[in-house]
Amino acid sequence: MRLEQLLAESNDRHPAGAPGRIETEALDAYSQAVIQAVDRIGPAVVSVGMARRAPDELLRRGLPELRGAGSGVIIAPDGYVLTNSHVVRAAERIEIHLPDGRALPARLVGDDVHSDLAVLRVPASGLPAAELGDSSALRVGQLVVAVGNPLGFEATVTAGVISALGRTLRTERGRLIENVIQTDAALNPGNSGGPLVDTRGQVIGINTAVIAGSQGICFAIPANAARWVVSALIREGRVRRAYLGILAQTVTLDRRLAVRHRIETATGVRLTEVQPDTAAATAGLRPGDLLVKLGDHPITSLDDLQLALGRHAIGDPLPVQILRAGERITTEVRPTELPDRD
Numbered sequence: 001m002r003l004e005q006l007l008a009e010s011n012d013r014h015p016a017g018a019p020g021r022i023e024t025e026a027l028d029a030y031s032q033a034v035i036q037a038v039d040r041i042g043p044a045v046v047s048v049g050m051a052r053r054a055p056d057e058l059l060r061r062g063l064p065e066l067r068g069a070g071s072g073v074i075i076a077p078d079g080y081v082l083t084n085s086h087v088v089r090a091a092e093r094i095e096i097h098l099p100d101g102r103a104l105p106a107r108l109v110g111d112d113v114h115s116d117l118a119v120l121r122v123p124a125s126g127l128p129a130a131e132l133g134d135s136s137a138l139r140v141g142q143l144v145v146a147v148g149n150p151l152g153f154e155a156t157v158t159a160g161v162i163s164a165l166g167r168t169l170r171t172e173r174g175r176l177i178e179n180v181i182q183t184d185a186a187l188n189p190g191n192s193g194g195p196l197v198d199t200r201g202q203v204i205g206i207n208t209a210v211i212a213g214s215q216g217i218c219f220a221i222p223a224n225a226a227r228w229v230v231s232a233l234i235r236e237g238r239v240r241r242a243y244l245g246i247l248a249q250t251v252t253l254d255r256r257l258a259v260r261h262r263i264e265t266a267t268g269v270r271l272t273e274v275q276p277d278t279a280a281a282t283a284g285l286r287p288g289d290l291l292v293k294l295g296d297h298p299i300t301s302l303d304d305l306q307l308a309l310g311r312h313a314i315g316d317p318l319p320v321q322i323l324r325a326g327e328r329i330t331t332e333v334r335p336t337e338l339p340d341r342d
Contacts, residue, residue: 040201148194245278
């Protein structure tokens with residue numbers, strides 16, 4: 001009865017079309033969440049400009065070089081900047097524009113087409129740096145904010161929610177990027193490489209693509225994948241990945257099978273494709289196999305699979321546990337190096 005009374009009082013005070021106190025407070029809370037996130041991430045978001053020599057046919061028409069632009073985020077005070085590989089790949093000259101108005105030359109530390117990530121460095125120190133968050137804790141429906149430089153408009157902010165997790169995205173070169181975040185925070189050309197952040201201002205993804213002709217279907221590389229890629233690029237200038245030759249997706253385990261085989265995790269990774277003449281094919285893995293353990297690591301998601309392969313030396317034997325036709329099978333694979341071909 002109390003609830004009905006409150007609703008009646010609210011209707012009396014706020015006729016149709018007039019926002020009530022509760023709605024106003026909710027709007028203020030939403031606004032404050034976005035504002036706080038932007039205040040924290042804004043100083044670390046940069047504009048990335050690149051240029052390279054134009055092909056001969058354009059040179060003959062008087063166009064000396066091709067230019068492009070994107071976004072990036074400072075991830076270390078000593079000048080390291082994270083952006084997309086496709087923003088800077090093949091660039092002969094890269095320039096970073098900081099929020100304080102400075103334009104600095106940047107060098108390419110390394111780029112990784114498989115994750116569409118690249119690390120740049122500018123000759124500066126004491127820069128405001130963003131914090132990479134934990135993308136494994138994300139939830140569908142969670143509020144997120146994107147900051148970047150779409151179409152040349154610097155420091156543009158858009159907000160939305162996480163629409164889906166665990167998507168697979170095919171790049172322009174035909175490669176698959178797995179475990180991608182889908183969001184409806186609006187992105188446009190030039191947003192590529194900019195951060196997707198949570199309400200605490202922590203980077204939970206790097207914006208990478210939109211679906212042409214769609215509305216509200218945008219994608220970001222998760223921060224946990226970016227963290228691993230960044231460390232490899234800074235250390236070696238490239239990412240060397242162990243490669244099995246499979247395509248897979250995260251699925252929920254049948255509870256009866258999990259209990260029968262004493263598997264404590266609720267999910268595993270199902271193989272959807274095993275490519276010929278690869279380590280997986282040689283080991284006898286098949287589409288439909290449910291991968292539950294790789295080495296000593298339980299596999300509950302594609303993140304787990306990538307991390308387990310990342311920890312393993314290329315060419316060394318690696319035990320694999322799978323469920324096939326209700327039975328638990330242990331075999332062995334020898335991962336090869338992920339081929340670097342465009």
